[in-house]
Amino acid sequence: MKTILATVDNKQPEQKWIKQAADILKNGGLVAFPTETVYGLGANGLDACACKKIYEAKGRPSDNPLILHIAEKKDLYTIVKEVPQKAEKLMNAFWPGPLTMIFQKEDCVPYEITGGFSTVAVRFPSHTVAQAIIKASGLPIAAPSANSSGKPSPTKASHVIFDLNGKIDMIIDGGNAEFGLESTIIDVSEEIPTLLRPGAITKEMIENVIGQIEIDPTILTKPSQNLVPKAPGMKYTHYSPKADVILVQGNDLSIVQQNINHFVERELQLSKKVGILATDQTKQYYDCGIVLSLGNRENLEEIGSNLFKHLRKFDFLGVDIVYSETVPEKGEGLAIMNRLQKAAGYKIINV
Ligand code: AMP
Ligand code: MG
Numbered sequence: 001m002k003t004i005l006a007t008v009d010n011k012q013p014e015q016k017w018i019k020q021a022a023d024i025l026k027n028g029g030l031v032a033f034p035t036e037t038v039y040g041l042g043a044n045g046l047d048a049c050a051c052k053k054i055y056e057a058k059g060r061p062s063d064n065p066l067i068l069h070i071a072e073k074k075d076l077y078t079i080v081k082e083v084p085q086k087a088e089k090l091m092n093a094f095w096p097g098p099l100t101m102i103f104q105k106e107d108c109v110p111y112e113i114t115g116g117f118s119t120v121a122v123r124f125p126s127h128t129v130a131q132a133i134i135k136a137s138g139l140p141i142a143a144p145s146a147n148s149s150g151k152p153s154p155t156k157a158s159h160v161i162f163d164l165n166g167k168i169d170m171i172i173d174g175g176n177a178e179f180g181l182e183s184t185i186i187d188v189s190e191e192i193p194t195l196l197r198p199g200a201i202t203k204e205m206i207e208n209v210i211g212q213i214e215i216d217p218t219i220l221t222k223p224s225q226n227l228v229p230k231a232p233g234m235k236y237t238h239y240s241p242k243a244d245v246i247l248v249q250g251n252d253l254s255i256v257q258q259n260i261n262h263f264v265e266r267e268l269q270l271s272k273k274v275g276i277l278a279t280d281q282t283k284q285y286y287d288c289g290i291v292l293s294l295g296n297r298e299n300l301e302e303i304g305s306n307l308f309k310h311l312r313k314f315d316f317l318g319v320d321i322v323y324s325e326t327v328p329e330k331g332e333g334l335a336i337m338n339r340l341q342k343a344a345g346y347k348i349i350n351v
Contacts (some may be wrong), residue, residue, distance in 0.1 A: 020138035040143030180305035
């Protein structure tokens with residue numbers, strides 16, 4: 001298949017491309033487009049056949065449900081059975097934006113996109129290009145991250161081209177995704193809402209609006225037979241680059257640096273190509289290896305937005321093993337550590 005590549009202005013996207021994208025979606029095709037979290041791979045969310053193509057293009061397991069994207073709050077009421085009061089409050093506080101909520105689904109939503117569940121995940125993205133495409137299609141758009149399943153989510157159009165060129169109808173390039181981490185997911189279908197995936201809308205921000213919530217224990221602990229995440233997608237060793245990733249954690253940053261330097265030296269002696277995920281505060285203290293800084297430790301938004309891009313860069317550079325610093329699990333740090341733990345397959349060295 002020849003994939004159409006279109007570059008648009010991310011504030012005022014050209015109507016010609018928006019219309020073409022919407023026409024493809026209405027005809028059951030696949031279009032990748034930017035959102036404020038990561039790039040999404042869109043299909044008509046009410047058409048099981050169109051959504052099947054998403055699973056095929058990504059190599060996504062069929063039990064992993066999709067998120068439906070809408071461009072007006074009122075569209076929510078046509079795809080879900082009930083909107084609890086707490087969900088209304090969260091919608092008013094955070095939509096449009098990087099928050100996905102899980103509701104009881106309406107009959108029009110096919111079980112093929114919900115992994116067989118009677119619930120459906122819904123998000124109203126804030127990105128101008130995403131909103132324009134969804135509006136022009138007049139449909140709820142299923143749009144998982146536009147990467148091959150298992151790879152880090154795409155934060156630039158070039159990542160999407162690398163993974164999906166030739167497998168989908170169209171890729172819209174609208175520049176870098178702002179947050180660079182997938183949306184926060186909260187299940188509001190039960191009495192006490194549960195955080196299933198941390199993101200840029202933090203647990204603290206949510207609790208400020210609706211009071212205490214639960215958190216899925218697998219957010220920071222390796223899933224097992226006895227500990228199954230409620231969001232099926234969270235059970236996979238997602239987000240992993242080809243390189244082995246090992247996290248090095250400790251209260252004293254200088255001890256962390258010393259240990260990473262020591263591990264890197266050992267790997268270099270074994271003729272391994274080694275990468276280091278550092279921060280602006282520490283990057284100058286690493287003696288060898290390929291050092292990429294995630295950004296300023298005081299600015300977790302910056303660290304979140306660079307994480308997947310850097311993991312992909314290490315793959316591109318053919319790195320065998322990556323040693324990474326960690327961040328405290330507060331605020332957006334919870335989302336960053338969740339993605340880092342998955343990238344590392346939960347390999348963590350405490351020093
Ligand atoms: P992605 O679209 O790649 O960001 O992944 C969507 C995430 O949402 C996956 O982890 C899914 O398992 C999760 N998800 C989607 N729908 C549901 C649902 N009805 N219940 C629980 N998790 C869901
Ligand atoms: Mg994904």
